[in-house]
Amino acid sequence: MIFDPTPLSADEEALREEVRAFLAETLPDDFRPGLGLGGRHDPEFTRTLAKRGWVGMSIPTEYGGAGASTVRRFVVIEELLAAGAPIAAHWIAERQSAPAFLRFGTEEQRQWFLPRIAAGECWFSLGMSEPDAGSDLASVRTTATPVEGGWRVSGTKVWTTNAHLNHFAAMLCRTTPQGEGDRHAGLSQLIVDLSDDGVHVSPIPLIDGEEHVNEVVLDGVFVPDERVLGEVGQGWAQVTAELAHERSGPDRYLSILGLYRAFLDVHGRDPDDVRAAAIGRVGARLWTIRQLSLAVARSLDQGEAPAVEASLVKDIGTTFEQQVVETLRDAAGIEIDPGGPTMFDRLLAECVLNAPTWTLRGGTTEVLRGIAAKALTRGAR
């Protein structure tokens, strides 16, 4: 372990400038940056990005993508997240679903889904969590029963972000009843069309007052065989591979950039030493974590599989994000005012309410540390 820092090539730097210029031109001056899971759901913005080739960048050109490296995608994603751009519409489709089709999908699925994803026209949700399951993703009770030409799916999924807006969800289902043995056996991923009549989506209101996550009840939804993703019975292996994919990207340390920038704007003019120290603390760690995350991306491009490193970086990143909120709040020394006059006021309120969820996405702190601890102690024996 322990990566070396990786420089960006001139090409990669040029790409960054290009994205930056595009965003400066496109986003309004008083734009309120989105935090956390990548900003608001804005189909128009997603399509505009797609026209530039910045959606589904790592999809090969033969399927309508840019066939870009992990690092080039990193550069674009980083700028979009840094600006808090409204990328929620294509976020899951591009980060999770496209790679899954490439690894596990049929040629037909690739040809149908990937060009649509790259065009920003096909949006995905995740269908993993179930009520009372928590981080125990294997305790799946949603069942898919084989029927003529496909499967009939019934069950309930929760924490399904933007299911009321997106087109599809890859749902983890039990395709063979659970036996005595391996709890991970008998699971499969089925692509459910969220516009199907048997799909009932209702919002789960959160403490921040938002209603973008949903409960999705599947009431005998028919999924044809050609919409099974990967192998029947291999759902668990596929899902864990996907989770590893989403671990260490810039979304693990940039949720707070909007807040940080607003702090500088509102409380960072000629700051006293308390505020300066807070600004410096956040900056130093952000600068470092960014290099760690970039190093993981580069290593993926070099064909390595830095799963443990990615877990560490994710844990470092999300812990950092939560600390930043506390550090800046303390340094500001103000009452939190959700309707306050400054961008910092409003973003601080949003961050305080949302920060608890940042360590839940993509494996809780405990799960991540478990993975890392196992690798560390295995290395030693």
Add this chain to the structure above:
Amino acid sequence: MIFDPTPLSADEEALREEVRAFLAETLPDDFRPGLGLGGRHDPEFTRTLAKRGWVGMSIPTEYGGAGASTVRRFVVIEELLAAGAPIAAHWIAERQSAPAFLRFGTEEQRQWFLPRIAAGECWFSLGMSEPDAGSDLASVRTTATPVEGGWRVSGTKVWTTNAHLNHFAAMLCRTTPQGEGDRHAGLSQLIVDLSDDGVHVSPIPLIDGEEHVNEVVLDGVFVPDERVLGEVGQGWAQVTAELAHERSGPDRYLSILGLYRAFLDVHGRDPDDVRAAAIGRVGARLWTIRQLSLAVARSLDQGEAPAVEASLVKDIGTTFEQQVVETLRDAAGIEIDPGGPTMFDRLLAECVLNAPTWTLRGGTTEVLRGIAAKALTRGAR
């Protein structure tokens, strides 16, 4: 749980003033306060204290003690620790051994040991830990074999503070070979005379350069039957009861008082806001934890058994002490200089090197939190 604050009576306050006046008179002006385990080993000081009735205070008058309440003892101990007075000679004898004799000892043992402890003439060490045992105190390998009129003890004890200076140690020994079942069965406490020829004491040098903890090798030491403490085979129950006794006293939050006072002296004159905040943080928590600790003492006097509360207070206290060292170091913003010109320089160096041990005494953080968690979740079902 959750205690009410308890006021001190006029009598108790008067006692405090008396101790304070005594210390002001007795300790030299440039006195360097002892940290952590209660200051230096000074038989002369211990005897002087004993003449005032401040050693073994809770020993009943019929055995030569003051028969004082837990709170009165709290008051005296608190002042001694606040001053960093050199009380190591009688510390264990008075905190652990005297209560153990009262609870488990024979009348003969009480009459022999207790007056000597109260006179400051009989000093004890603890003989619990063994090499490679860590917090697993039950993995005792020191064996006591029955012989004519007593026991013959062989084995090795470690982390035995001041065994080279003290008179006795209550050694936890295996008196029945370990069977398949309960690892805690077959243990007994034997009072070993540390001046015995079979006792070989050698120092364990620590990273702070001090040599006050020892390895004690027992090489067939004879212990007569009348020096068995409590019942043969009940050693485990006795030892855990003792541990509970030592949990939540003022030694859990006053290790750092000397450092704190020196910070005020050296870096606290007209402090900037960073240093003022540090001073206030430490003060606010110290003030609060002291009330918690005092509430435990009062509740003991009222016949309650606040074992869980005591664990929480100990955990809060030792965590606090470690944080204080970091808080004051950060606020001072200096290089640590063990031979530096100020008392703060010297105490900071000592604290940084010693702080790691503060969470080890009397049950590690993990053990304490385990006790507390069990009680919390039991309460809920």
Add this chain to the structure above:
Amino acid sequence: MNADVREAVADLLADRVTPEVLEAAERDGWSAGVWEPLHAGGFTTVGVPEAAGGAGGSVAEACAVLEAAGAAAAPVPVAETGLLAGRLLAAAGLTLPDGPLTTGTGSVTLADGALTGRLARVPWASASARIAVLADGPDGSVVAVVDPSDARIAAGHNLAGEPRETVDLDGVVPETTAPAPADAADLLARRSALARAAQIAGAARRVLEVTVAYTGERVQFGRPVSRFPAVADHLVRIAEQAEMAAMAARSAAVGAGPDGEPAELDVAAAAAVASEAAGLVAAAAHQATGAMGVTREFALGVLTRRLWSWRDEWGGERAWSTRLGHTLAAGGPEQLWPTLSRGVR
């Protein structure tokens, strides 16, 4: 005694502050249905002398009420009516108007019999019958009683949806005025901070109960999640911080004595400790309860949104720590331990 008060208020609120009532209060600005029985029971003016129309009792008893109200997340100005506005009026020799009261900080001037100025983030202003205003008059500081309908009030909330409104006084003629004691502003600030510390202590304690119950019932990988060491660790931290907050708030309150005001040092310590505890408790509880904890249906968010709000109202951890630090530093090293070990009265 204090325990009896806490229990009485807890019992009274137990079935009244339901999730539905809380949702309604966020829409309506407060809950009359919660206020009425508290007021009828005399709990809204505990700590205000009977001579001034209050229910009498000490600051400690008032804080006992606030602990219970905090634990229940009661959406009513009970702190504001009694310890804050009530005692402010009483100290100026005024009699309490009936109904909910509030007060706030800001710069207000009394000239030619009319008040001009702005009060920022006044709790429950619109819902109050009267606002007690501390103003600069021609002959010094005065306490004035204002009808909120005479003021311009702009909406505002804290994270918990409790009203925190901007009150503009553009030449408002007060109903009554009286000269304020010299230390009125400072004592008000102390009681305000202490009130929030007591509310935090109550809410933190309730968070512990909610979290212990949930993690004890919820089964994952075949056993209650409270048995997982990481979760158990969170529970212990919550318990520790709840104890710290409660002991700090109670010590400062008891230290005020039967008729007195809380000491500056005690309030500073209590506010600093409770403010920090609020954040640690909320974070640990959400970490322990996972996704369920952040849903609006679950009991936790109601409490944590209050903890996140209250910890900074009338000064947060850093502000009070800094103030306390300057005071302790001014006393010098010799006075440090005698000051900190001064017992509660």
Add this chain to the structure above:
Amino acid sequence: MNADVREAVADLLADRVTPEVLEAAERDGWSAGVWEPLHAGGFTTVGVPEAAGGAGGSVAEACAVLEAAGAAAAPVPVAETGLLAGRLLAAAGLTLPDGPLTTGTGSVTLADGALTGRLARVPWASASARIAVLADGPDGSVVAVVDPSDARIAAGHNLAGEPRETVDLDGVVPETTAPAPADAADLLARRSALARAAQIAGAARRVLEVTVAYTGERVQFGRPVSRFPAVADHLVRIAEQAEMAAMAARSAAVGAGPDGEPAELDVAAAAAVASEAAGLVAAAAHQATGAMGVTREFALGVLTRRLWSWRDEWGGERAWSTRLGHTLAAGGPEQLWPTLSRGVR
């Protein structure tokens, strides 16, 4: 490249820095037996141009040496000889004297050809062949070379027993002087802080190895203690902080480019991150290893005493964070992200 350097130095030091050598070095002030092979291998002046008598190479390669030296706890002035004194001399156009070198900060004046003033906490002053002194001369800043035997040197140490001595110059005639570049002091401070960050990164990494090995071997309650969740958690934290320190130090070093100096912002970030990591790593390692960890015989204390010392030398976490914060604040919100996302070169 940097990895090769690290490995070469690690191999060279592996059998040489034994517990006995370390104990002896604490008594004697340094270890000639460790110095000689490092010096002979050219590793003590990496990063100093060959033209000035150094071994050449970049700041990044010099830091690679320091990481390995830090991991081995090598009791010799390798940072001081190369990156600090060596480059200071080279920048003034001077050629390096042979043997260990050092430098320090303080107020020193050159007048009538003689140096007067005091340098505080100079590392390895007595053990050095020469001290490079930055002084105020009549025509501006100069770099002067002093023989330590011409100075009055008062003993002093850091927590690890490494010499940190007070050097008094009472009219000492230097061997050589040369005008110093305008930014010599600032660049020296940056390289000094970066050097310690690199040493911290190396030591932190080694702490991880030592702690993982010990907790993996040590059995308690029938299984290795590294399997206990609390201990495993400490191991992960150590790994995370070691990664942070290493990435920060390496990024700042690589950012200096082939011949350049490290950027202020990079050094500030690296120093702040490494300084904080040092404390966290030491605390977690001692928590994981318990009583054994604090004995002088065990390998951990050698490293943690260095971490506790190095983190504050040439400025600690708060000092560098504050400096970085003022710089970032001066750039304003628009420049914040462009500045932080500037890649390493």
